[in-house]
Amino acid sequence: MMERTDRHFRVLVRTLTRRSLLYTEMVMGRAVLDGRGERDMDFDPLELPLALQVGDNDPSRLARCAELAQARGFTELNLNCGCPSARVRDGAFGARLMLEPDRVATLVRAMKAATSLPVTVKHRIGVDEVDGYDDMLRFVDVVAEAGADAFIVHARKAWLHGLSPKENRNVPPLRPEEIFRLKRERPSLRIELNGGIESTDAVLAGLREGRVDGVMVGRGIYRDPMAFADVDARVFGDDVAPTPLRAVLETMVEHARRWVARGGRVHDVSRHVHGLFLGRPGGRKARRVLAEAGAAADVDTLRRAIDQVVV
Template sequence: MQLEQHAKLSVAPMMDWTDRHCRYLHRQLSRHALLYTEMVTAAALVRGGAVHLLDHDPAEHPVALQLGGSDPVELAKAARLGAAAGYDEINLNCGCPSDRVQSGTFGAVLMRQPGLVADCVAAMRDAVDVDVTIKCRIGVDDQDPENVLPEFLARIVAAGCERVTIHARKAWLQGLSPKENRDIPPLDYDLVMRMKGLFPNLHISINGGVATLDQAVELLDGGLDGVMIGRAAYHQPADILISADRRVFGSAGPDTSADTAVQAMLPYIEAHLSAGGRLHQVTRHMLGLFAGRPGARTWRRMLSEGATAPGAGPALVEAALAEVLPLAPARKAV
């Protein structure tokens, strides 16, 4: 399957959430969905030498590295490091509205500088053979998205970008917190749909406010090339991912399940602990696996309270799973 086909459904890059342990878990639920790293700054890799931030398990593929930055030369060097580490795609963040990102002149503030973004895309494409993509907003602050978004897309397409993910909200760089920027600016799915009409050869994924797999399928059926899901995929990963391979990617099945995902995580957890890691570093991403099922509260409580205890290991996870399994069969996918 080509990477652009995997991009029909992706899990968004989310700071402090989509680390390598989270991605390994999500891969147990879907073989085909495209996974993204947390944003890694180009400066951390190139100037800081923090190449450990590129660590990932081969099982995570297909997996994309998201970079933050605005210096074409530095981004090219960082992209080269990411490609050498084995990532399938390099994605440039043009959507994050945090103050820290703005002060570094990257993230959503780059929506004001489409020429610079195009230079960054061209430099990265020259540096690596893997796909170079963009994640952006529809605009920032008082910009008119109807005008600025087509110009932005035209510039990056001319620079060689063939795939883009559009968070269908403005970002307000002053006056709203990053959390508020994920909820308060209104969604404009119709604008993103119109961009597909203007740029028929550009692979466009939509992001923002997608809470269910049904909604993702509806957007795909409406003509978009891909859907990226963030918070719902993190908080209710089984609801989003266990039937995605069948419903989105056309696999014959059978669907995966939260139960089998937990079993698959046990050897991974054992290896992580043997390497000096702590149980809660993995299980914090597993708390929502049984959302909506009887026993989910007990599952969350046992892992939340027990995973930080000295010596906590796979036995705790198995005990928590035993509290869920007898209570109800796995929810059937539709």
């Protein structure tokens, strides 16, 4: 998620789950290639497994992105066919690409030819008037034929005109049944569900009886990371206890210290820890400490904030 799943939030999530696949924010293919995307390309190996998500519509650019993704050690390359922002719409990529399955097939072929990494596609159940189940099925069939390794489907259509990106994440209703049907009718494809998953219980409900192969969580884990502290045990079956909140907070202080030593700002890290305070005694005070310091927060501010939280 843009402005959310940067390296600092990914470090936070890794304290909670070793097994889940994490994703970068969407980065434009051009930015990957001309160096503007360096912030998005740089990560700590402890964040792995990590997918690089790219937004683009040009096969040769995407092929070069695929080579770079592999050289930089990413686990997977994911093509964004779900973002409905005006910039993306007018540039004819993101969700707009759902209207052109043949073009997406060409893009996937180009990426597959350039890398041995899995190439996956994140998309919507539909776009504009092209939002029937059969439209999505056709999109998936054409793109699967090109070799896409998985489809991660946001269970909401997008309107390219008239709704803001934020409205497009809330206004169109969730239609997960269509994704379960897709998995039933295309059992050999890897199909993953996205949209509205707020807890490990909801992840397990999605995965029940093989209805889908995976579940992607966006806002839920950003809002309340601790709601997913038990996924390795309950979803992946590992014999591990959930990481205690105190340990997550301490890891983030240490991470902030290391980041500052590299010339970064504490605020880059502290802006992502607010969700850890949700519903905890002292959590509001902790948020206030960080809010008052704002961009000027230092490691001591972060320490003072987390010391407000009773765990």
